[in-house]
Amino acid sequence: MGKVNIAVGQSGGPTTVINSSLYGVIKEAIDNSDKIDKIYGMINGIEGFIEGRVMDLRNDIENEDLELLTHTPAAYLGSCRYKLPESMEDSIYREIFMKFKELDISYFIYIGGNDSMDTVHKLSVYAKTTNSPVKVIGVPKTIDNDLTLTDHSPGYGSAAKYVATTVRDIVMDANVYDTKSVTIIELMGRHAGWITAASVLARKYRGDNPALIYLPEVPFDVEAFVKNVKKELDRKNNIVVCVSEGIKDEKGTFICEYSGKAGLDNFGHKMLTGCGKYLENVIKQELGVKVRSVELNVNQRCKAALASMTDIDEAIMAGRYGVKSCLLGETGKMVAFVRKDTDEYEVELKCVDCSEVCNKEKVVPREWISEDGTDILEEFIRYVSPLIQGENKPVIENGMPKYCYRR
Amino acid sequence: MGKVNIAVGQSGGPTTVINSSLYGVIKEAIDNSDKIDKIYGMINGIEGFIEGRVMDLRNDIENEDLELLTHTPAAYLGSCRYKLPESMEDSIYREIFMKFKELDISYFIYIGGNDSMDTVHKLSVYAKTTNSPVKVIGVPKTIDNDLTLTDHSPGYGSAAKYVATTVRDIVMDANVYDTKSVTIIELMGRHAGWITAASVLARKYRGDNPALIYLPEVPFDVEAFVKNVKKELDRKNNIVVCVSEGIKDEKGTFICEYSGKAGLDNFGHKMLTGCGKYLENVIKQELGVKVRSVELNVNQRCKAALASMTDIDEAIMAGRYGVKSCLLGETGKMVAFVRKDTDEYEVELKCVDCSEVCNKEKVVPREWISEDGTDILEEFIRYVSPLIQGENKPVIENGMPKYCYRR
Numbered sequence: 001m002g003k004v005n006i007a008v009g010q011s012g013g014p015t016t017v018i019n020s021s022l023y024g025v026i027k028e029a030i031d032n033s034d035k036i037d038k039i040y041g042m043i044n045g046i047e048g049f050i051e052g053r054v055m056d057l058r059n060d061i062e063n064e065d066l067e068l069l070t071h072t073p074a075a076y077l078g079s080c081r082y083k084l085p086e087s088m089e090d091s092i093y094r095e096i097f098m099k100f101k102e103l104d105i106s107y108f109i110y111i112g113g114n115d116s117m118d119t120v121h122k123l124s125v126y127a128k129t130t131n132s133p134v135k136v137i138g139v140p141k142t143i144d145n146d147l148t149l150t151d152h153s154p155g156y157g158s159a160a161k162y163v164a165t166t167v168r169d170i171v172m173d174a175n176v177y178d179t180k181s182v183t184i185i186e187l188m189g190r191h192a193g194w195i196t197a198a199s200v201l202a203r204k205y206r207g208d209n210p211a212l213i214y215l216p217e218v219p220f221d222v223e224a225f226v227k228n229v230k231k232e233l234d235r236k237n238n239i240v241v242c243v244s245e246g247i248k249d250e251k252g253t254f255i256c257e258y259s260g261k262a263g264l265d266n267f268g269h270k271m272l273t274g275c276g277k278y279l280e281n282v283i284k285q286e287l288g289v290k291v292r293s294v295e296l297n298v299n300q301r302c303k304a305a306l307a308s309m310t311d312i313d314e315a316i317m318a319g320r321y322g323v324k325s326c327l328l329g330e331t332g333k334m335v336a337f338v339r340k341d342t343d344e345y346e347v348e349l350k351c352v353d354c355s356e357v358c359n360k361e362k363v364v365p366r367e368w369i370s371e372d373g374t375d376i377l378e379e380f381i382r383y384v385s386p387l388i389q390g391e392n393k394p395v396i397e398n399g400m401p402k403y404c405y406r407r
Numbered sequence: 408m409g410k411v412n413i414a415v416g417q418s419g420g421p422t423t424v425i426n427s428s429l430y431g432v433i434k435e436a437i438d439n440s441d442k443i444d445k446i447y448g449m450i451n452g453i454e455g456f457i458e459g460r461v462m463d464l465r466n467d468i469e470n471e472d473l474e475l476l477t478h479t480p481a482a483y484l485g486s487c488r489y490k491l492p493e494s495m496e497d498s499i500y501r502e503i504f505m506k507f508k509e510l511d512i513s514y515f516i517y518i519g520g521n522d523s524m525d526t527v528h529k530l531s532v533y534a535k536t537t538n539s540p541v542k543v544i545g546v547p548k549t550i551d552n553d554l555t556l557t558d559h560s561p562g563y564g565s566a567a568k569y570v571a572t573t574v575r576d577i578v579m580d581a582n583v584y585d586t587k588s589v590t591i592i593e594l595m596g597r598h599a600g601w602i603t604a605a606s607v608l609a610r611k612y613r614g615d616n617p618a619l620i621y622l623p624e625v626p627f628d629v630e631a632f633v634k635n636v637k638k639e640l641d642r643k644n645n646i647v648v649c650v651s652e653g654i655k656d657e658k659g660t661f662i663c664e665y666s667g668k669a670g671l672d673n674f675g676h677k678m679l680t681g682c683g684k685y686l687e688n689v690i691k692q693e694l695g696v697k698v699r700s701v702e703l704n705v706n707q708r709c710k711a712a713l714a715s716m717t718d719i720d721e722a723i724m725a726g727r728y729g730v731k732s733c734l735l736g737e738t739g740k741m742v743a744f745v746r747k748d749t750d751e752y753e754v755e756l757k758c759v760d761c762s763e764v765c766n767k768e769k770v771v772p773r774e775w776i777s778e779d780g781t782d783i784l785e786e787f788i789r790y791v792s793p794l795i796q797g798e799n800k801p802v803i804e805n806g807m808p809k810y811c812y813r814r
Contacts, residue, residue, distance in 0.1 A: 014583045044585040074579035081584075165808055166706060172481035172810060173709040176421045177488075178451040201807060273680060297701045299573060302580040306712060308806070388806040399715070399795040400608060401572055403579060 003035060004106035006323065008057070009042035009049060010141075011112035011119070012081065014074040015155030016162075016307040017315035018141045021111045022076055023069040024319020025139070026057050035327060040103060043406075045080035046110070046119055050095060054103070055406070065404035070312055071394045072403040073302040083115055084122045093126045100134050107135050107326035111319070113142040113153075117334050118358035124332030138334040138354055139322045141315075143301045145194035148362045149352040150336035154318055155301070157311030157387035160198035162303050163187055164388060166296060167202035167242060171209040174238045182229060182283050183240045184293040185210070186276030188300050190246040192363045193217050195300060198384055199242040200376040209240035216246035217364050218373030220255055225279065226286045228374055233289065247275055255279070305401055309390025314347065321349045345386035410442060411513035413730065415464070416449035416456060417548075418519035418526070419488065421481040422562030423569075423714040424722035425548045428518045429483055430476040431726020432546070433464050442734060447510060450813075452487035453517070453526055457502060461510070462813070472811035477719055478801045479810040480709040490522055491529045500533045507541050514542050514733035518726070520549040520560075524741050525765035531739030545741040545761055546729045548722075550708045552601035555769045556759040557743035561725055562708070564718030564794035567605035569710050570594055571795060573703060574609035574649060578616040581645045589636060589690050590647045591700040592617070593683030595707050597653040599770045600624050602707060605791055606649040607783040616647035623653035624771050625780030627662055632686065633693045635781055640696065654682055662686070712808055716797025721754065728756045752793035 008025045010018055022041075029036045043053035055061075055077075069076060085092060100108070108123065110116050120138035127134045140147050145156035167185060174183045187196040193215025200213060211232040214220055220243075232239045248254045255275040276293035283291045318335045325333060333351035340346040368380040395402040415432045417425055429448075436443045450460035462468075462484075476483060492499060507515070515530065517523050527545035534541045547554050552563035574592060581590045594603040600622025607620060618639040621627055627650075639646045655661045662682040683700035690698045725742045732740060740758035747753040775787040802809040 010583075014580055048585065072579070073576055075583040078585060079583040161806060164806075165712065166710070168807065168810070169480050169709040169711060170705055172479070172812070173421055173705050175812070176417075176482040176486040178455065178485060204810065204812065273684070277680070292705075294704045294706075295702065296706075298577055298580050298699075299701075299703075299706075302576040303573070304576060305572065385805065390806070391803060396798060398792065399568060399571075399797070400575065403575070403611065405579070405582075405611065 003037040005038040005040060005104045006036050006107040006109065006326070007040040007042055007049070007054070007103070007105045008109045009045045009111070010075040010077045010079050011045040011110060011116040012079060012141065013113070013143070013301060014079060015141055015143050015301050016073045016158040016304050017154050017311050018111055019069045019072045019076045020312045020315035021139050021141060021154060021319035023066065024316035025109050025323055026066065028320035028323035030058065032323065032327060040105060041077045044078040045082060046096070047080035047082040048078065049099060050092065052099070068395060068402060068404040070316065071304055071392060071401065072405070073304040076404065076406065081115065084119050088126050088129065096123065097126065097130065097132055097134065100132070106133055107323070109137050109139060109319070109322045109326065111139040111141050113140070113144070113147065114358055117147070117354045120334065121332055121354035121358050124354070127331065135326045135329065135331040137322045137325050137330060139318045140334055140336070143195060144189060144192055146192040146361045146363070147357055148360045149357055150334070151339040151347065152337055152387060154311060154315035156194060157308040157314070159188070159195050159300050160384055161308040161388035162300055162306050163195055163198045163296065164201035165306060167199040167210060167240070168204070170294060171202055171240050174209065174240050178237065180233055180289045181238045182233070182289055182291040183238070184276045184279050184283070184291070185240065185242045186245055186274050186293060186295045187242055188296070189216060189244040191216055191361055193244045194364055196242055196244040197364055197376045197380050200381060201384065201388065209238070210242045211239050212241045212374045213376050214243045214247050214374065215364055215369060216244045216248060217366060218369055219250045220247040221249065222255070222282060226282065229283060230287060233287070243275055243279065245274055305392060305394045307392040308388045309392055310387055312392060317349065325351050410444035412445040412447060412511045413443050413514040413516065413733070414447040414449055414456070414461070414510070414512045415516045416452045416518070417482040417484045417486050418452040418517060418523040419486060419548065420520070420550070420708060421486060422548055422550050422708050423480045423565040423711050424561050424718050425518055426476045426479045426483045427719045427722035428546050428548060428561060428726035430473065431723035432516050432730055433473065435727035435730035437465065439730065439734060447512060448484045451485040452489060453503070454487035454489040455485065456506060457499065459506070475802060475809060475811040477723065478711055478799060478808065480711040483811065483813065488522065491526050495533050495536065503530065504533065504537065504539055504541065507539070513540055514730070516544050516546060516729045516733065518546040518548050520547070520551070520554065521765055524554070524761045527741065528739055528761035528765050531761070534738065542733045542736065542738040544729045544732050544737060546725045547741055547743070550602060551596060551599055553599040553768045553770070554764055555767045556764050557741070558746040558754065559744055559794060561718060561722035563601060564715040564721070566595070566602050566707050567791055568715040568795035569707055569713050570602055570605045570703065571608035572713060574606040574617060574647070575611070577701060578609055578647050581616065581647050585644065587640055587696045588645045589640070589696055589698040590645070591683045591686050591690070591698070592647065592649045593652055593681050593700060593702045594649055595703070596623060596651040598623055598768055600651045601771055603649055603651040604771055604783045604787050607788060608791065608795065616645070617649045618646050619648045619781045620783050621650045621654050621781065622771055622776060623651045623655060624773060625776060626657045627654040628656065629662070629689060633689065636690060637694060640694070650682055650686065652681055712799060712801045714799040715795045716799055717794055719799060724756065732758050
């Protein structure tokens with residue numbers, strides 16, 4: 001049997017470790033050079049591939065850059081948000097597979113989240129129905145941790161670690177003055193509260209801030225929120241509250257939409273803000289205390305220097321496992337993590353059907369959230385703690401992190 | 408001559424290294440145990456001291472905690488914003504000096520910014536006019552770097568390093584998609600652009616993002632801004648712009664105030680936003696491209712894990728020098744950094760008159776900013792680079808930074 005070529009692409013929102021999965025794919029392909037010849041990188045995912053934009057990852061990336069990949073945030077190959085059409089009759093499928101054939105690509109690894117697993121699924125179905133030999137495997141990637149059938153996803157551990165440490169820092173900052181104050185920290189997570197839940201790790205002792213934590217999993221009530229903040233303020237001076245950007249009320253309306261009717265500024269532009277800013281105004285109005293809101297924003301997915309080493313290692317493992325799975329003839333599958341039932345944290349990898357992963361969302365179990373919906377319970381802490389262990393050691397040049405990027 | 412007691416306090420906004428200066432004060436006092444007996448820490452600065460809140464820093468802080476101080480952000484002793492009255496006849500002065508006498512305090516070290524130097528000055532004047540033997544010395548601390556008569560101030564190097572690395576991370580994040588986008592990063596600095604200027608270090612190569620950098624030192628014109636962004640967008644896909652929170656127009660009106668006439672939300676609350684959010688709306692309206700704004704917010708002054716080791720070391724030096732200066736009989740002075748005229752970066756310390764420091768502001772020299780006010784020049788880079796060198800090695804426990812705090 002002759003050698004085959006492999007292609008790899010990155011898709012969806014960037015994370016701190018999506019490049020570590022790319023590194024794993026490249027390394028595993030190189031380790032199997034007796035079976036794999038060319039390693040193609042799709043520039044800007046499947047969308048760029050359709051336009052013919054690929055690079056040669058075996059020859060066109062310097063060794064030093066390759067090693068920097070695991071410390072480099074965002075997506076080295078560039079990314080896309082592209083959903084394949086439902087109908088397999090659509091000419092786009094034929095186009096893609098013609099490109100595969102042209103470049104003699106037999107394996108395609110797609111690193112991404114929900115939508116990317118949908119792409120993997122569809123391409124594998126198309127391959128089967130057209131008797132194409134191309135194998136397609138998905139490698140999970142999401143800071144949101146909302147992919148099903150896997151214990152967790154690479155990208156989440158680093159986001160959780162960033163949030164936990166940063167909230168701890170902000171709590172220190174919030175404590176310096178001897179006056180009543182409220183700090184509202186808005187965290188990522190439109191539909192699932194995994195990232196926000198990690199803020200519970202910021203507590204240094206029982207009863208420490210963050211005093212209140214709100215996830216989208218539990219309906220949010222503004223009045224109850226004000227009451228809870230007031231109660232906490234009676235107990236101590238400085239209150240820190242963490243909220244998911246995606247908190248919504250009983251009716252399913254996002255709290256951030258409450259600000260939607262805000263007026264226009266001098267230039268006639270509509271001023272839209274997040275739920276944190278909105279709740280800041282509510283507290284200012286209702287309780288009259290010093291209040292500020294902080295959005296951690298994109299740093300949650302790109303602060304490489306504070307990445308979890310466990311997350312980096314697992315992202316590499318997942319990339320390697322993707323290549324191994326192709327070599328074993330698997331297709332239409334996503335690499336998944338299984339947490340072993342051991343005292344010390346241990347994972348093993350397996351393949352799960354992409355069709356069962358795509359277009360589904362895993363949320364934080366209700367029983368990991370306190371009954372009143374304002375706190376995160378021990379079960380979650382046991383779940384998340386192993387994922388944030390280990391410190392990244394970024395390469396530093398002249399006081400700044402050194403990254404690799406396409407020139 | 409018998410032993411004397413010393414008091415130390417922290418004041419103003421916290422920084423990542425104000426605790427390193429506290430560490431320096433404690434260590435130097437301990438090193439001079441033949442001359443110094445008790446080391447009092449003022450809880451919440453001079454304001455808490457007036458209320459009688461002090462702690463015994465020689466006996467009531469564990470050794471392990473003492474060593475953690477240099478890795479701990481915010482203010483261990485707590486802080487205050489308190490300006491002493493102009494009139495020396497005010498009874499508050501007598502009260503403070505009675506407390507000094509009560510606790511047998513001969514030396515007082517105040518770690519803080521502009522207002523704190525005003526306090527140092529006033530207390531030293533009061534001491535002189537009342538023949539009190541108390542010596543008062545200020546140790547500089549500000550992320551804003553706006554203290555005069557010193558090359559730079561502890562706290563700034565870490566803020567600059569945080570901003571430079573974080574903007575580099577966000578630039579990586581901004582580059583992943585193949586579509587036109589604008590990212591506006593709002594940075595701290597109400598009156599001086601030192602922090603924002605540091606974003607120039609984020610560039611990995613000539614022509615890299617941030618494409619435009621705006622400081623409060625140069626009047627800001629919204630129309631010219633839109634034109635500049637448009638011009639940059641013609642050159643490349645993803646534009647990152649850095650703006651100081653304090654940018655203002657020709658007339659001195661803060662750009663963030665442009666949003667002040669924004670209407671009310673559903674609950675009747677006024678929605679106020681920063682200049683970043685405001686400019687985001689302007690770009691959306693005028694250019695119709697994908698645009699987002701990011702505020703780095705309090706992380707600029709509390710991200711201990713990313714502190715500059717040079718900054719930490721110098722903060723300790725400054726604290727130690729403050730105690731040494733008291734022992735030499737100095738009073739009403741601030742510890743200042745002098746950059747030596749050497750090829751390799753070297754500083755020495757000296758004392759300057761607080762009366763010449765307080766209530767003044769050092770801004771970025773106009774000649775370090777490009778003529779059109781959208782870029783930062785080489786002179787600034789030479790100035791700031793040495794200040795961000797060296798990585799903090801935080802103490803990690805269970806994947807999280809370990810901090811010390813009063814219990």
